[in-house]
Amino acid sequence: MEWVVWALRLVLGILTAPVHxxxxxxxxxxxxxxxFPPCMRWLSARYxxxxxxTKRALFGGLPGRARTPGRxxxxxLGCGSGANFAFFPAGTAVTCVDPNPGFERLVRRSLEAHPHVRGLAFLRASAERLPRVPDASVDAVVCTLVLCSVSSLGDVLREVRRxxxxxxxxxxxxxxxxxxxxxxAFWQQVLAPTWRLIFDxxxxxxxxWKALERAGFSELQLQRIQAPVSWKIIRPHIVGFAVK
Structure with a gap:
């Protein structure tokens, strides 16, 4: 089977040679x-x-994490165009992190459209290193469709815990x-190299899930699901939360 994957990757690589x-x-x-930002804005709206x-159920637990009720x-992490703001509870003060500065304008538009959320800052940074965020300073960290593209899951989860x-x-x-x-799984293997390039x-x-299990959280609630999304190739999902 490995040679079939290799052969199909080669064909796909030839077809997408200009991009490579x-x-x-x-x-x-x-x-x-x-x-990428305008494309992701459209894709995020569809998602x-x-x-x-799923998002309403997941983020429904956020109010209970507030140190001060209602605040x-x-x-x-990887806030993108601010697609999650619609699901955050009233009184949320959010610091947005994304390495692509092109998203900042879209985040500000999303904040205007969701006045129940207050933007504290937009930090142009990678999730692996957040020196401008103090230790033990936030009630919750959120990321959706982000951990697939970070360079080091271990570093990201250490920063999350910090x-x-x-x-x-x-x-x-x-x-x-x-x-x-x-x-x-077969088609994921075939598409992986070209997909990684095209989708940043x-x-x-x-x-x-393996990185989350060994990250050292005191509690981990994780569920594997088949997401009801149009692209079958990304239907396998994990959803949940981890407590420090």
Whole structure:
């Protein structure tokens, strides 16, 4: 089976050779930085429609994490266009983190559309290193469709634990590697290299739950689901929260 995966990857690589060439020349990353935000805004709106019930159930526990009732301090990793703001409780004060500065304008638009959420700051940073966020300073950390593209899951989860106050929680909703020996897993393997380039580092085959299990949280509530999304290749998801 491995040779079939290799052969199909080769065919796909030939078909998408111009994109791979731009990547080798270092020209694809600047294009992604410019065009990825508007594309993700459209994709996030579609994802919200399909995953609204899951997000409402997941983020329904956020109010209980506030140190002061009605005043939740939240850090969102990979905030993108601010697609999650609609699901945050009233009184949320959010610090947004994203390495792509092109999202800042979209975040500000989303804040205007959701006045129940107050924006504290937009930090252009990677989730692996957040020096401007103090220790034990937030009630909750949120990320959705972010851990698939970070360079080091271990570093991200260490930063999450550092910035959370004791009793605070990390809420996640992520697509992950499919169950082995399934057609979805097969096509994830085939598409992985080209998908990673086109979608700004997104890894279809990441086993994110393993990193969460060894991250040292005091409690981990994690569920594997088949998300009701249009693209079958990313239907395998994990959803849940981890408590510091």
């Amino acid at each position: 060439l731009l990547g080798v020349l270092g020209l694809w990353a600047p294009l992604c930085q410019r065009y 919200n429609e399909e995953m609204a019930g 939740l301090t939240l850090l969102e 910035v959370l106050r004791t009793g605070g929680a990390f809420y996640f909703l992520e697509h992950v590697a499919a169950e082995p020996n399934t057609w979805t 580092g997104c890894d279809l085959t990441r086993e994110t």
